[in-house]
Amino acid sequence: MAVQKLEISPVGRVEGDLDVRVDIEDGYVVNAWTKAELFRGFEVILRGKDPQAGLIVTPRICGICGASHLSCASWALDTAWGTEVPRNAILARNLGQLVETIQSHPRHFYALYAIDLTNKKYKNSPFYEEACKRFSAFTGTSYEIAITTSAKPVELYALFGGQWPHSSYMVPGGVMCAPTLTDVTRGWGIMEYFRTNWLEPVWLGCSLERYEQIQTYEDFLEWLDESPNHANSDLGFYWRMGLDIGLDKYGAGPGKYLTWGYLPHEDKYQKPTIEGRNAAVIMKGGVYDSFTDTHQMVDHTFTRENTSHAWYEEGTADVHPFDRTTVPKEINTGDYEGKYSWSTAVSHKDLGRMEVGSLARQLVAGGKHGESWQHYDGLVLDMFKKMGGPSIHLREFARMHESVKLYREVERCLREFKLNDPWYIKPTEKDGRGWGGTEASRGALCHWVEVEGGKIKNYQVIAPTTWNVGPRDGNHTRGPIEDALIGIPIEDPTNPVEVGHVARSFDSCLVCTVHAHDAKTGKELARFRTN
Amino acid sequence: MANVLWLQGGACSGNTISFLNAEEPTLVDLITDFGINILWHPSLGLELGDDLQQLLQDCVSGKIPVDILVFEGTVVNAPKGSGEWNRFAGRPMKDWLADLSKVAAFVVAVGDCATYGGIPAMEPNPSESVGLQFLKRKEGGSLGTDYRSQAGLPVINIPGCPAHPDWISQILVAVATGRVGDITLDEFHRPETFFRSFTQTGCTRNMHFSYKASTQDFGQRTGCLFYDMGCRGPMTHSSCNRILWNRVSSKTRAGMPCLGCTEPEFPFHDLKPGTVFKTQTVMGVPKELPPGINKKDYALLTVVAKDTSPSWASDDFFTV
Ligand code: SF4
Ligand code: SF4
Numbered sequence: 097m098a099v100q101k102l103e104i105s106p107v108g109r110v111e112g113d114l115d116v117r118v119d120i121e122d123g124y125v126v127n128a129w130t131k132a133e134l135f136r137g138f139e140v141i142l143r144g145k146d147p148q149a150g151l152i153v154t155p156r157i158c159g160i161c162g163a164s165h166l167s168c169a170s171w172a173l174d175t176a177w178g179t180e181v182p183r184n185a186i187l188a189r190n191l192g193q194l195v196e197t198i199q200s201h202p203r204h205f206y207a208l209y210a211i212d213l214t215n216k217k218y219k220n221s222p223f224y225e226e227a228c229k230r231f232s233a234f235t236g237t238s239y240e241i242a243i244t245t246s247a248k249p250v251e252l253y254a255l256f257g258g259q260w261p262h263s264s265y266m267v268p269g270g271v272m273c274a275p276t277l278t279d280v281t282r283g284w285g286i287m288e289y290f291r292t293n294w295l296e297p298v299w300l301g302c303s304l305e306r307y308e309q310i311q312t313y314e315d316f317l318e319w320l321d322e323s324p325n326h327a328n329s330d331l332g333f334y335w336r337m338g339l340d341i342g343l344d345k346y347g348a349g350p351g352k353y354l355t356w357g358y359l360p361h362e363d364k365y366q367k368p369t370i371e372g373r374n375a376a377v378i379m380k381g382g383v384y385d386s387f388t389d390t391h392q393m394v395d396h397t398f399t400r401e402n403t404s405h406a407w408y409e410e411g412t413a414d415v416h417p418f419d420r421t422t423v424p425k426e427i428n429t430g431d432y433e434g435k436y437s438w439s440t441a442v443s444h445k446d447l448g449r450m451e452v453g454s455l456a457r458q459l460v461a462g463g464k465h466g467e468s469w470q471h472y473d474g475l476v477l478d479m480f481k482k483m484g485g486p487s488i489h490l491r492e493f494a495r496m497h498e499s500v501k502l503y504r505e506v507e508r509c510l511r512e513f514k515l516n517d518p519w520y521i522k523p524t525e526k527d528g529r530g531w532g533g534t535e536a537s538r539g540a541l542c543h544w545v546e547v548e549g550g551k552i553k554n555y556q557v558i559a560p561t562t563w564n565v566g567p568r569d570g571n572h573t574r575g576p577i578e579d580a581l582i583g584i585p586i587e588d589p590t591n592p593v594e595v596g597h598v599a600r601s602f603d604s605c606l607v608c609t610v611h612a613h614d615a616k617t618g619k620e621l622a623r624f625r626t627n
Numbered sequence: 628m629a630n631v632l633w634l635q636g637g638a639c640s641g642n643t644i645s646f647l648n649a650e651e652p653t654l655v656d657l658i659t660d661f662g663i664n665i666l667w668h669p670s671l672g673l674e675l676g677d678d679l680q681q682l683l684q685d686c687v688s689g690k691i692p693v694d695i696l697v698f699e700g701t702v703v704n705a706p707k708g709s710g711e712w713n714r715f716a717g718r719p720m721k722d723w724l725a726d727l728s729k730v731a732a733f734v735v736a737v738g739d740c741a742t743y744g745g746i747p748a749m750e751p752n753p754s755e756s757v758g759l760q761f762l763k764r765k766e767g768g769s770l771g772t773d774y775r776s777q778a779g780l781p782v783i784n785i786p787g788c789p790a791h792p793d794w795i796s797q798i799l800v801a802v803a804t805g806r807v808g809d810i811t812l813d814e815f816h817r818p819e820t821f822f823r824s825f826t827q828t829g830c831t832r833n834m835h836f837s838y839k840a841s842t843q844d845f846g847q848r849t850g851c852l853f854y855d856m857g858c859r860g861p862m863t864h865s866s867c868n869r870i871l872w873n874r875v876s877s878k879t880r881a882g883m884p885c886l887g888c889t890e891p892e893f894p895f896h897d898l899k900p901g902t903v904f905k906t907q908t909v910m911g912v913p914k915e916l917p918p919g920i921n922k923k924d925y926a927l928l929t930v931v932a933k934d935t936s937p938s939w940a941s942d943d944f945f946t947v
Binding site: 103105107108109112113115133134138141146148149151153156157158185207208233234235239244246250251256259260261262263264269270271275282424426438515518519520522590592596605 | 643674715
């Protein structure tokens with residue numbers, strides 16, 4: 097049978113605009129390309145600006161994970177300037193990131209992902225009618241409560257940062273706020289509301305304590321059968337329907353995973369350095385290679401970018417972000433053999449292309465590497481092995497699984513604040529190179545900054561979606577989402593819901609990705625502008 | 628019922644995400660109670676690929692009426708005015724905007740990018756971005772100074788980086804319920820109901836402003852952020868301290884200087900070295916004073932304010 101080419105522009109309901117081309121043969125995808133179609137050049141804008149400009153500009157790279165950008169921007173300057181960060185400030189920064197992610201996960205699940213369970217493809221599933229009742233856009237019973245309740249956690253952000261999104265309350269040396277007991281108590285109340293109105297009754301159908309007892313896949317299945325409340329909670333329902341419609345059967349990806357680790361510990365990272373970071377984060381970083389079943393540590397120097405198939409004119413070699421000489425290609429026609437995306441191809445120097453995001457974080461959380469006091473959770477790794485590897489279904493589960501753990505971290509931060517202790521220690525501005533890494537809700541995020549002569553010489557960002565949505569690299573290896581699309585069934589090419597499932601399961605965020613590329617010099621760009 | 632079509636150009640999605648935080652009314656209330664029908668939205672819409680392209684064509688041809696076209700993000704013109712660096716549904720987004728703005732009854736620009744060009748249009752503006760009817764303070768933008776929507780209005784601008792959810796939802800409701808006549812627009816087409824007063828209106832540090840008690844550094848519970856920390860609250864038209872953010876706070880309440888994000892000059896001084904979170908002064912006097920105050924009166928006021936300043940003005944005011 098002939099190969100059928102399907103161009104989807106845009107895929108929709110991923111953050112930003114993603115275009116996909118898939119080649120279909122006998123009902124299955126045999127080749128795939130993902131394209132990012134927007135260029136804004138944030139890093140060009142940052143060049144020559146105030147060293148702290150990144151604190152204002154980079155959260156605007158992405159309105160969805162602004163706290164993560166702000167966090168990276170602050171930690172990057174902290175390492176460049178050699179600051180001291182008081183423990184209150186470390187907790188306050190972590191808190192901001194935590195509530196941003198806790199807000200993001202349900203919004204992703206309901207607004208972007210679960211709507212597809214109401215797609216006509218599934219009308220013969222015994223779960224279909226109930227799925228429509230719960231997950232229909234705007235009118236679904238669970239849709240409404242999840243969208244509304246997910247606005248709550250970021251109220252806590254506003255108590256510390258003034259507003260969410262787009263506050264710049266984190267600065268090198270600490271934070272701008274000095275909250276009072278009132279703020280902490282209100283914040284606590286807000287999170288209780290979130291827990292008792294959505295997380296426990298709607299999502300889990302049980303208490304956090306009961307859910308936390310689940311350690312293995314068997315425990316999970318037992319939990320599912322234990323009570324109708326569990327089976328019929330949104331998690332229980334989603335799990336059962338997902339298996340019924342085969343979401344556990346496709347969308348695997350490259351099988352190698354990376355997380356930078358995040359949430360620096362308030363007592364272990366007060367004098368931040370790039371080298372000291374791995375041992376100081378609560379959620380440990382690492383790489384998991386599922387083919388060899390091994391975990392190893394991460395280091396930002398492993399990062400490589402390749403622009404062979406991206407709209408830049410800077411050769412075909414793999415380079416470290418500090419060495420990028422990015423020059424956008426003026427004519428950006430899509431050539432699937434050549435250049436076809438504004439995203440670059442990111443890889444690990446030794447291990448190649450990597451998937452990032454919640455699944456990566458959870459598979460690394462199951463590793464025995466790292467410090468004894470760092471977070472360990474073996475559930476998703478256990479499921480991964482017993483279910484035969486990655487899938488859309490497991491990726492989505494891993495994401496929602498995080499909510500409970502992150503909720504507990506919020507509680508811990510609120511308990512640990514010592515309100516009369518300092519929130520900020522004024523640093524001395526100086527030249528230098530810095531690196532700040534974290535985990536945005538959609539995966540590994542990092543900023544590289546170089547300050548020279550009191551201004552930004554170079555600012556580089558690699559966003560989570562740059563990893564996931566990148567095009568082919570110098571070896572023609574597909575990007576992770578491209579890879580995950582291979583072999584998936586397309587039941588009806590006029591209704592390619594399966595492509596949407598795969599793209600959305602990565603929670604890809606194009607706005608971040610496409611902003612994260614720069615041009616070599618302002619001059620080059622001026623040439624494009626004025627001619 | 629009002630059909631809303633929401634598109635994003637050079638955007639970060641921040642206005643969409645902010646909008647999802649709306650509570651009175653919520654996004655869902657808008658749809659179920661206020662007669663708003665979201666034809667399509669990048670994060671919420673159901674159609675993809677060809678189906679969406681068809682829907683957009685039907686809007687352009689008039690088959691599907693567009694009552695409100697909401698635009699978020701800049702209009703990208705690079706390279707060389709072609710707009711190819713931001714393609715959407717098979718063609719440059721700026722071409723979709725040009726076609727759709729001709730048929731829309733009302734056009735609403737949400738956020739600084741759509742309003743004035745925002746951060747992407749900052750020097751050197753690599754994406755050749757402009758707002759819908761302005762580039763910074765300059766009139767024109769992508770649609771031109773004379774642009775009027777089918778209902779006879781210019782683009783309604785809701786600036787802010789991002790715009791506050793209530794600013795967006797209340798304008799949508801006003802339009803959908805036929806009350807747009809109650810709204811007056813200022814010289815930047817901003818609804819005066821939100822943008823006549825200043826950020827400072829309602830700021831909890833106002834008394835410290837009056838007594839010239841300055842916040843010395845970040846992480847303090849006292850003082851005003853105007854004198855040293857670069858707060859633009861007195862010069863910025865916004866309702867951030869009246870219609871609180873996320874219902875609970877504002878930047879200045881939390882100790883962060885206002886960046887003036889509802890004004891066309893944001894980000895001020897193009898973030899040149901030495902301008903971030905620092906008040907620009909000449910011989911100790913702020914270069915920019917609140918509108919309507921002259922330098923001489925200000926100097927006089929300073930003496931009086933300092934003399935009358937009560938002892939609590941430098942205490943830890945909002946104490947634990
Ligand atoms: S902190 Fe800013 S907004 Fe508040 S009173 Fe001072 S100058 Fe005005
Ligand atoms: S306080 Fe100032 S910077 Fe913050 S949102 Fe309001 S106008 Fe914008």
